[in-house]
Amino acid sequence: MSPEEIQQKEAEITDLVRAKLSLRGNSLAVQMSRARRRLSKSLIADGVYLAQAAALAKNPKLARQIDAKRVSRAHLRLRDHLETVNPRDRRIGKLLGFLGQMAFIAITVFVLVVVVLIWRGFL
Numbered sequence: 001m002s003p004e005e006i007q008q009k010e011a012e013i014t015d016l017v018r019a020k021l022s023l024r025g026n027s028l029a030v031q032m033s034r035a036r037r038r039l040s041k042s043l044i045a046d047g048v049y050l051a052q053a054a055a056l057a058k059n060p061k062l063a064r065q066i067d068a069k070r071v072s073r074a075h076l077r078l079r080d081h082l083e084t085v086n087p088r089d090r091r092i093g094k095l096l097g098f099l100g101q102m103a104f105i106a107i108t109v110f111v112l113v114v115v116v117l118i119w120r121g122f123l
Helices: 003-021 028-034 041-057 068-084 087-120
Strands: none
Touching: 003 028, 003 041, 003 068, 003 087, 028 041, 041 068
16 A cells, blocks of 8 residues: 555545544544544544554655555544534534533422422412
């Protein structure tokens, strides 16, 4: 596998992570460090390996240490997962989670007010 191919694979995954997960960062390594809850540990490990392979590919002598099969496998796993992510559904899920928290807080406050009113003898 040529260094250009590895760089191209890293660039593709970097663009997908930026588009699908809204993670900023100039490199895949930075994005993977910020992807804590959004990706599984194995996918993060694949991303880190892909970033390391891209860094090693810049040096011809170190490029021989790269496992081409592992790079291809990591690229395919990350690409397959990221293509299934729908950014709109993620935003809607965040909004619904926030609204659920606010509803729980409102109900809790209402119940506490009623309990205090009963305790004080106003109801």
